[in-house]
Amino acid sequence: MSIRQITPDVDDSNIDKDYSTESSSRIKNSYIKDSPLISVVIPLYNEEHSIKNVIERIPDHSSYEIIVVDDGSTDKSVKKIEEIKDKDIKIIQHEKNLGYGASILTGFKHATGDIIVTMDSDGQHNPEEIPNLIKPIINEQADFVVGSRYLGSSTYKVPLYARVGEYFINLCLWFLYRQKIRNNQAGFRAFRKKTVKIFKNIKCTGMGFTTELLFKAAHRNLKIIEIPIFLNSREAGISYVNLIRILKSVSFCILFYSMKKFNLDANRLLPKNSLKCVYKRVKHLKFFQ
Ligand SMILES: Nc1nc2c(ncn2[C@@H]2O[C@H](COP(=O)(O)OP(=O)(O)O)[C@@H](O)[C@H]2O)c(=O)[nH]1
Numbered sequence: 118m119s120i121r122q123i124t125p126d127v128d129d130s131n132i133d134k135d136y137s138t139e140s141s142s143r144i145k146n147s148y149i150k151d152s153p154l155i156s157v158v159i160p161l162y163n164e165e166h167s168i169k170n171v172i173e174r175i176p177d178h179s180s181y182e183i184i185v186v187d188d189g190s191t192d193k194s195v196k197k198i199e200e201i202k203d204k205d206i207k208i209i210q211h212e213k214n215l216g217y218g219a220s221i222l223t224g225f226k227h228a229t230g231d232i233i234v235t236m237d238s239d240g241q242h243n244p245e246e247i248p249n250l251i252k253p254i255i256n257e258q259a260d261f262v263v264g265s266r267y268l269g270s271s272t273y274k275v276p277l278y279a280r281v282g283e284y285f286i287n288l289c290l291w292f293l294y295r296q297k298i299r300n301n302q303a304g305f306r307a308f309r310k311k312t313v314k315i316f317k318n319i320k321c322t323g324m325g326f327t328t329e330l331l332f333k334a335a336h337r338n339l340k341i342i343e344i345p346i347f348l349n350s351r352e353a354g355i356s357y358v359n360l361i362r363i364l365k366s367v368s369f370c371i372l373f374y375s376m377k378k379f380n381l382d383a384n385r386l387l388p389k390n391s392l393k394c395v396y397k398r399v400k401h402l403k404f405f406q
């Protein structure tokens with residue numbers, strides 16, 4: 118086993134590495150070798166009961182790079198990872214809790230693979246399904262793959278508020294980009310490393326990240342598809358999802374991308390730089406968290 122604990126840097130130049138073109142309508146696959154390197158990025162926050170099992174179940178293959186971003190856990194999560202034998206694991210630790218999205222962005226900076234997979238650390242996703250998740254990318258059928266609980270044989274009961282929220286976000290995605298993603302709050306996803314630059318300026322660093330990631334990808338014409346996955350129920354620990362926060366960040370995200378899509382030049386409609394001023398004022402209210 119080798120565990121490398123890395124202090125996160127603030128330099129995000131690594132995100133740009135290897136990305137050749139800004140306009141990313143279907144990025145070509147030619148660089149993906151026969152055996153691509155897969156970086157599995159796992160955001161972690163107080164999941165001492167599940168994290169060890171999640172990592173141990175990641176396919177045991179040299180082409181898998183495991184990156185855990187511990188987001189200031191206060192329980193024994195990191196100790197549990199240190200107990201793991203026979204796996205190389207990169208652990209990056211945030212000194213304090215920065216949020217789900219911020220952790221994934223940190224993971225991107227340290228990922229060296231051709232394909233990046235993100236999955237939860239609470240045991241709801243099955244690492245054995247990673248090969249299925251990345252298959253459409255290897256076969257050049259997609260740039261971005263979302264594991265969908267609605268398509269699989271999963272018996273997981275999705276709460277009503279989550280169904281309604283996902284239905285509404287799906288409608289917005291369809292209206293703006295003619296793109297349907299039913300399970301748009303899913304955290305089990307895969308995409309090409311070369312697309313990562315697109316996500317560099319993401320503003321939602323909390324749970325709203327999942328929505329902004331999809332809007333950004335759709336805005337840049339990435340080919341996004343959903344494939345069936347099996348979603349387990351959470352067996353231990355608690356969910357830190359805060360509905361009000363998500364609602365705020367998702368609303369801002371939808372508004373922001375609607376304006377982008379319709380090319381609304383806010384500075385033409387409003388007094389000069391007023392949008393910048395509004396943003397400065399609301400920034401500290403953590404709308405984007
Ligand atoms: N890095 C990080 N991960 C988080 C945070 N909050 C939740 N997570 C992780 O994100 C994943 C999904 O969160 P969860 O609470 O299970 O959301 P739910 O499945 O939608 O109820 C889990 O693996 C959590 O450990 C956070 O503040 N920072």
Ligand SMILES: [Mg+2]
Binds near residue numbers: 237239241351
């Ligand atoms: Mg969960």
